[in-house]
Amino acid sequence: MTYELLISHKGKLMIPPVVEGVTIEWERKGQPGKLVAQVVKTPGLEFVEGDACRFSVDGVPVFYGFVFEKSRKGSQEEMIRITVYDQLYYLKNKDTYVYTGKTAAEVVKMLAEDFGLRVGVLADTKYRIPSRVEDDHTLFDIIQNALDETLKATGAMYVLYDDVGKLTLRGLEEMKIDLLVDEETAGDYDYQSSIAQQTYDKIKLVYENKDTGKREIYIAQDSAHQNQWGVLQYYEKLESSSNAKAMAEALLGLYNRETRTLRLQNVLGDIRVRGGTLLVVKLELGDMTLSHYMMAEQVKHTFSQGQHLMELKLRGGDFVA
Numbered sequence: 001m002t003y004e005l006l007i008s009h010k011g012k013l014m015i016p017p018v019v020e021g022v023t024i025e026w027e028r029k030g031q032p033g034k035l036v037a038q039v040v041k042t043p044g045l046e047f048v049e050g051d052a053c054r055f056s057v058d059g060v061p062v063f064y065g066f067v068f069e070k071s072r073k074g075s076q077e078e079m080i081r082i083t084v085y086d087q088l089y090y091l092k093n094k095d096t097y098v099y100t101g102k103t104a105a106e107v108v109k110m111l112a113e114d115f116g117l118r119v120g121v122l123a124d125t126k127y128r129i130p131s132r133v134e135d136d137h138t139l140f141d142i143i144q145n146a147l148d149e150t151l152k153a154t155g156a157m158y159v160l161y162d163d164v165g166k167l168t169l170r171g172l173e174e175m176k177i178d179l180l181v182d183e184e185t186a187g188d189y190d191y192q193s194s195i196a197q198q199t200y201d202k203i204k205l206v207y208e209n210k211d212t213g214k215r216e217i218y219i220a221q222d223s224a225h226q227n228q229w230g231v232l233q234y235y236e237k238l239e240s241s242s243n244a245k246a247m248a249e250a251l252l253g254l255y256n257r258e259t260r261t262l263r264l265q266n267v268l269g270d271i272r273v274r275g276g277t278l279l280v281v282k283l284e285l286g287d288m289t290l291s292h293y294m295m296a297e298q299v300k301h302t303f304s305q306g307q308h309l310m311e312l313k314l315r316g317g318d319f320v321a
Contacts, residue, residue, distance in 0.1 A: 003303055005037055006054045007067070009047040016045050019079065022055070024063055024301040026161065028275035029147075030140050032088035033162055035063050041078045053084045054164075057303070062271050064165035065089075086162035087117050091139040100131045104146035104158065105169055111139050112167055120166030123174070127153050130240045152247050159276030170276075176293065177272050179279040181312070187266025191285050193258055200234035200255040201225035203248045207241040216241055220248040222256050262294075262314045269308030273299050281314060292316070 003022065007014045016039035025034045035055055039045075047067060055063040069083035093115060099107065104125040112119045127150045134142045143160060151157055157172045202221040209216055218241075226232075234255060238244055262285075273279065273296055281294045294316035302309050 001303070001306055001308060002058055004056045004059075005039065006056070007047045008052045014045055014047065016040060016042060020304045022303040024055070025299070026274040027298045028159060028295070029144055032091070033063060033065065033086035033274075035065060035084040036081070037084075038079050038081050041080055053082075055084075057271050057308075060271075061164050064162070087165065087167065088140075088160075088162050090115055090117060091143065094136055094138050095134075095142075096136055097134045097142060098132070099129075101128045102146075103128055104143070104150045107146040108143055108160065108167060108169055111142065115139070118166050120163050120168040122167075122169040123158060123171050125150050125156070125158055125169070127156075130242060132239075152250060153243050155250055161274055161276060172276070172278065172295070175276050175295070176278040177270070179270050179273065180282060181264065181267055181279060182282040183284070185268045186264045186283065187309075189265070189283065189285070190263040191260065193260045193287070195229050195232070195258055198255060198259050199229070199257065200232045200252070201229060202231055202233040203251045203255070204233055204235045205238055205244050205248050205251075206236070207238040207244060209241065216244070218244045218248045220252040222252065225256060262290075264310075264312040264314065267310040267312055269301055269303075269310045271301065271308070273301075273310060273312070275299060278316075281316075 003018065004015060005018050005022070007016065019038040019040065022035070022037040035053070049067050049070065051067045053065055053067060054061050063084075063086065065084040065086040066089075067082055068085050068089070071081045072079065091111075099110070102110070104127070105122040108122055109119060111117075129146060129149050132145065132149075134145065137145075147158055147160070158169055159172065159175055160167065160169050162168070203219065205218040207216040207218075234251060275296060275298060277296045277299070278293045279296065280292065282291045283289070294314040296312050297315045298313040300311040
């Protein structure tokens with residue numbers, strides 16, 4: 001396995017020697033991609049914060065971003081530790097937006113145009129959000145709110161990520177890869193089950209109808225689980241009553257279950273795995289056996305001593321992040 005870090009400074013391309021231990025971290029939502037590496041300060045090497053970087057594995061570009069941090073130690077002045085973020089970092093910017101009748105994909109395109117971000121393929125998310133007021137929110141939150149509204153209304157989940165320098169939005173089914181993680185390819189794991197987080201057996205949605213002056217209430221619930229767990233209620237005020245009944249049923253289907261968390265360590269690496277990737281997991285966890293697709297909520301790739309390993313936080317079925 002070979003890897004290469006290329007830095008562009010004032011139109012000059014430099015390929016500094018990279019010390020072992022390069023890491024790349026990706027999450028499904030709310031965080032930019034992050035690369036951390038140590039490079040050797042060779043004669044002529046010059047770069048500053050904001051310079052573009054590209055990281056390639058076996059000649060294939062897998063990460064593109066910009067230098068945000070540099071650091072050194074007095075005992076190792078010839079070594080420079082750099083932290084590089086992809087362009088999703090700029091989604092941390094805050095702003096205020098009011099929009100009507102836009103799809104989530106159109107929201108992404110709107111923000112990208114306003115903030116000068118490069119866009120790749122954006123899936124057609126189809127559902128048009130009636131209206132949203134986003135006051136003093138990060139661009140991450142504005143996009144995620146649009147994706148959440150789409151999920152509630154249609155049951156379809158989409159993943160936003162930076163594909164080597166281009167904002168990309170894909171449906172979950174498009175994120176499947178032909179990778180099997182089992183006892184032979186994974187090291188250790190951490191597994192937990194709970195009803196204390198993100199478990200609801202009663203959904204209550206409320207819409208204040210200003211035209212009639214009445215409050216409209218939409219409820220979906222599971223009495224069997226209420227007898228077992230007690231009433232665990234999800235409550236939300238709606239800005240529109242459109243599809244409210246279907247939304248309540250969809251939320252009950254999403255949250256009316258015991259939640260589980262699963263983290264895997266020292267998994268044999270595959271650079272195709274990013275936040276939102278679907279892969280097959282086949283593991284015996286003691287009280288249950290996994291043998292189905294799961295989604296990588298977080299992944300950390302480590303390249304060291306000619307070896308590529310991953311840490312994975314997975315979700316799927318009863319497993320949540």
